[in-house]
Amino acid sequence: MLPSDRLSVFEWRRLVEKLDRAVAEAARLYFQRLTSRHIRIDPNRWSDELDELRLQREPDYDKPGLPLVYALKYMPRRVISTLGSLLLVLGDRHPASVLDIGSGTGSTALALDLLNSPRHISLLGIEPSREMIAFAESSRYRARVSARYEEGSVSDGTLRGLTLETFDLLVFSASFPYRFDEWAPLLDALGGYEDNIDKMILVVEPEAKVGILDSFARRLRARGWPTERLCCHDLPELIKRDDIPLKNTQEVWKRIGSPGFTPPRTWWNPPDDRFLIANPNPSWPSLGESRMTRAGRPQSPVMARSGASSIQCRVGDGS
Numbered sequence: 001m002l003p004s005d006r007l008s009v010f011e012w013r014r015l016v017e018k019l020d021r022a023v024a025e026a027a028r029l030y031f032q033r034l035t036s037r038h039i040r041i042d043p044n045r046w047s048d049e050l051d052e053l054r055l056q057r058e059p060d061y062d063k064p065g066l067p068l069v070y071a072l073k074y075m076p077r078r079v080i081s082t083l084g085s086l087l088l089v090l091g092d093r094h095p096a097s098v099l100d101i102g103s104g105t106g107s108t109a110l111a112l113d114l115l116n117s118p119r120h121i122s123l124l125g126i127e128p129s130r131e132m133i134a135f136a137e138s139s140r141y142r143a144r145v146s147a148r149y150e151e152g153s154v155s156d157g158t159l160r161g162l163t164l165e166t167f168d169l170l171v172f173s174a175s176f177p178y179r180f181d182e183w184a185p186l187l188d189a190l191g192g193y194e195d196n197i198d199k200m201i202l203v204v205e206p207e208a209k210v211g212i213l214d215s216f217a218r219r220l221r222a223r224g225w226p227t228e229r230l231c232c233h234d235l236p237e238l239i240k241r242d243d244i245p246l247k248n249t250q251e252v253w254k255r256i257g258s259p260g261f262t263p264p265r266t267w268w269n270p271p272d273d274r275f276l277i278a279n280p281n282p283s284w285p286s287l288g289e290s291r292m293t294r295a296g297r298p299q300s301p302v303m304a305r306s307g308a309s310s311i312q313c314r315v316g317d318g319s
């Protein structure tokens, strides 16, 4: 497992190289599949559609080809943001099963893989866009995570159809659409804290969607969930550097005509991501312990976060 507060420059470089190869390989495979489906290759049109995000509107993620430009432009950043927050909050805890809601092109699976956890992780991604799933399934570069993806969304009752008790960690990484206001199906599926002491929820959203994070936090707390907030400045310093070029990813980006003009990068300023962690001290089994044997084990009293002393901007819960 990567150390959260002592990540060396060497480890960081190795991690960025792995991220670069993973995104580039998935992009190449997805591109080949587009070609064999006789999809017209039009990266600039996909990039224009993706620009809707900058206008705080939702692009059509189901446009064949759009996930390619999404992945080249945003995936490295999303992976680093999720990885950084997990490094801070996990400490020496290791989730075994993860539900990734709004899984998109598979950033969470890749972040978990880069975490290099001693416990193998199985991940289920729930995603409304088949095209985003097609990209996520093009990713074969995973040693520590087995991922599968299903069509569904937070609004259509998909979560109710799942057995949420089997998941240690629920991740929402930039998943909420702008102006999201369909809380009932999500909160009904999640339930109250007393039924979920063995479940952590991590929500990552850019600053522009902080209102959604505030609403979610308030609603979770009303159901008894303890919550914690972080912002991008709390993440380990090293991972906020973007001085290691993503050679492989940039090569794919150039080959398809450099859509959007900005080359793929791991970080950007200001990324201004905000994080909500519900139940930061879940009663997960320790290594060597099974879900059955952990029942009755007391919860750890404090958040076992080795980087806690460096927290700079733990923000209020917006209530």
Ligand SMILES: C[S@@+](CC[C@H](N)C(=O)[O-])C[C@H]1O[C@@H](n2cnc3c(N)ncnc32)[C@H](O)[C@@H]1O
Pocket (backbone or CB within 6 Å): 061, 074, 075, 078, 101, 102, 103, 104, 105, 106, 107, 108, 126, 127, 128, 129, 132, 152, 153, 154, 155, 172, 173, 174, 175, 176, 177
């Ligand atoms: C900005 S992308 C983020 C993708 C991925 N989680 C990441 O970190 O790169 C937003 C994703 O959320 C999905 N999405 C949109 N509305 C959703 C909903 N109501 N429930 C679940 N996912 C949704 C979109 O299809 C898209 O793949």
